[in-house]
Amino acid sequence: xxxxxxxxxxxxxxxxxxxxxxxxxxxxxxxxxxxxxxxxxxxxxxxxxxxxxxxxxxxxxxxxxxxxxxxxxxxxxxxxxxxxxxxxxxxxxxxxxxxxxxx
Amino acid sequence: xxxxxxxxxxxxxxxxxxxxxxxxxxxxxxxxxxxxxxxxxxxxxxxxxxxxxxxxxxxxxxxxxxxxxxxxxxxxxxxxxxxxxxxxxxxxxxxxxxxxxxx
DNA sequence: ATGACGCATTGACATCCTTCTATGTGATGT
DNA sequence: ACATCACATAGAAGGATGTCAATGCGTCAT
Numbered sequence: 001x002x003x004x005x006x007x008x009x010x011x012x013x014x015x016x017x018x019x020x021x022x023x024x025x026x027x028x029x030x031x032x033x034x035x036x037x038x039x040x041x042x043x044x045x046x047x048x049x050x051x052x053x054x055x056x057x058x059x060x061x062x063x064x065x066x067x068x069x070x071x072x073x074x075x076x077x078x079x080x081x082x083x084x085x086x087x088x089x090x091x092x093x094x095x096x097x098x099x100x101x102x103x
Numbered sequence: 104x105x106x107x108x109x110x111x112x113x114x115x116x117x118x119x120x121x122x123x124x125x126x127x128x129x130x131x132x133x134x135x136x137x138x139x140x141x142x143x144x145x146x147x148x149x150x151x152x153x154x155x156x157x158x159x160x161x162x163x164x165x166x167x168x169x170x171x172x173x174x175x176x177x178x179x180x181x182x183x184x185x186x187x188x189x190x191x192x193x194x195x196x197x198x199x200x201x202x203x204x205x206x
Numbered sequence: 207a208t209g210a211c212g213c214a215t216t217g218a219c220a221t222c223c224t225t226c227t228a229t230g231t232g233a234t235g236t
Numbered sequence: 237a238c239a240t241c242a243c244a245t246a247g248a249a250g251g252a253t254g255t256c257a258a259t260g261c262g263t264c265a266t
Contacts, residue, residue, distance in 0.1 A: 005121050013119030017224080018112045028192050034243065047225055049244055068233045068242045079193045083186065089127050090182045120254080137213065150255055152214055171212045171263045 007059075008085050011078070014058035019043060020051050024074065027061065031073035110162075111188050114181070117161035122146060123154050127177065130164065134176035 014020060019041060026032055026040055038048050052072060055061035060078035064071045117123060122144060129135055129143055141151050155175060158164035163181035167174045 005124050008124055009119055009121045011119075012115050012124075013223095016112055016114075016116030016119045018108050019224090021108050021111055021115075024192050028194065043224095044226065045243070046227080046245080050224080053244085065243095070243065074192060076193070079189055083189050083193075086182055086186050086189070089131050089177060090179070090186075091131060116253095122254085146254095147256060148213070149215080149257080153254075156214085168213095173213065 011058045011060060011082055011085075014054050014060060015082070017051070017054075019047075020055055023048075023051060023055065023072075024060070027072060027074045031064075031071050034070045034072065037072070114161045114163060114185055114188075117157050117163055118185070120154070120157075122150075123158055126151075126154060126158065126175075127163070130175060130177045134167070134174050137173045137175065140175070 015024075022041060023037055026037055034045075034048060034052065037052075038045055041048060043051075052061065052063065052070075055072075056063050058078065060075055060082065061072055062075045062078075064073070118127075125144060126140055129140055137148075137151060137155065140155075141148055144151060146154075155164065155166065155173075158175075159166050161181065163178055163185065164175055165178045165181075167176070
C-alpha cells in the first residue's frame with residue numbers, strides 16, 4: 001500500500017518531464033530505436049539514455065535489445081496501471097463521503 | 104502544441120509526489136477542508152499549502168473558500184485531461200507505424 | 207478594536223533532477 | 237585482434253523541488 005504510493009509517484013514523475021513526454025509521443029507511433037529518438041529530440045545521447053532508463057524503470061516503456069540496437073515501445077500494462085490510478089482517484093465515492101469538518 | 108507539453112508536464116509533475124498522491128486519495132472521499140488534510144498528513148501547514156497550490160495550478164484540484172476555511176476537491180476536468188493524454192499515448196496508431204530504422 | 211484562528215507567502219536550506227562531457231561496455235565488421 | 241558503432245555509466249554543475257520556521261493577511265468572535 002505504501003509501496004504502491006512510491007510506485008505511483010515514480011510512474012507519474014516519469015511522465016512529468018517535457019522531454020519524456022515528447023519521447024512518449026514519438027513512441028505512440030510504434031516501436032522506435034534509440035537513434036531515431038535521438039535525432040528527434042535535441043539532447044545528447046547520454047541524456048536520452050538517462051530518460052529511457054527512467055521511463056523503463058517506471059514501467060511505462062519497455063526496451064528490446066537487438067544486436068547493438070535498442071528498441072523502445074510503450075508498455076500497455078504501464079499505461080493501464082496509470083489509468084487505473086486515475087480512475088481510483090476519479091471515483092469520488094459517495095459512500096465514503098463524510099460530513100464536512102469545519103462549519 | 105508546445106504549451107500543451109508544458110501543461111501536461113505540470114499536470115503529471117503534480118501527480119508525481121507521494122504527499123500529493125496521499126492528498127488526492129483523501130480527496131477521492133469527497134471535498135475536504137485544509138485542516139482535515141493537515142491532520143492526516145504529518146507535514147506542516149505551509150507545506151500542505153504549497154502542495155495544494157501545485158495541485159490547484161495543475162488543474163487537478165479546485166479550491167473553494169468559505170469564510171476562513173478552504174475546501175478542496177478533485178476537479179473532474181483535470182482528471183479527464185490527464186486521462187485524455189494517457190489515451191492519446193495508448194492509441195498506438197498502426198497507421199503511423201513506420202519501418203524500423205536499424206536493421 | 208483586539209485577539210484568535212485558518213490559511214498563504216517568504217526566505218532559507220537540503221535534496222533531487224536534468225543536462226552535459228568523458229569514459230566504459232558489448233556487439234559488428236574487417 | 238582491432239577499429240567502429242550503439243548505447244550505458246560515472247561524475248560534475250546548475251537549476252528545480254520539498255520542507256520548515258517565521259511572518260503576513262483575511263475572517264470571526266468578543
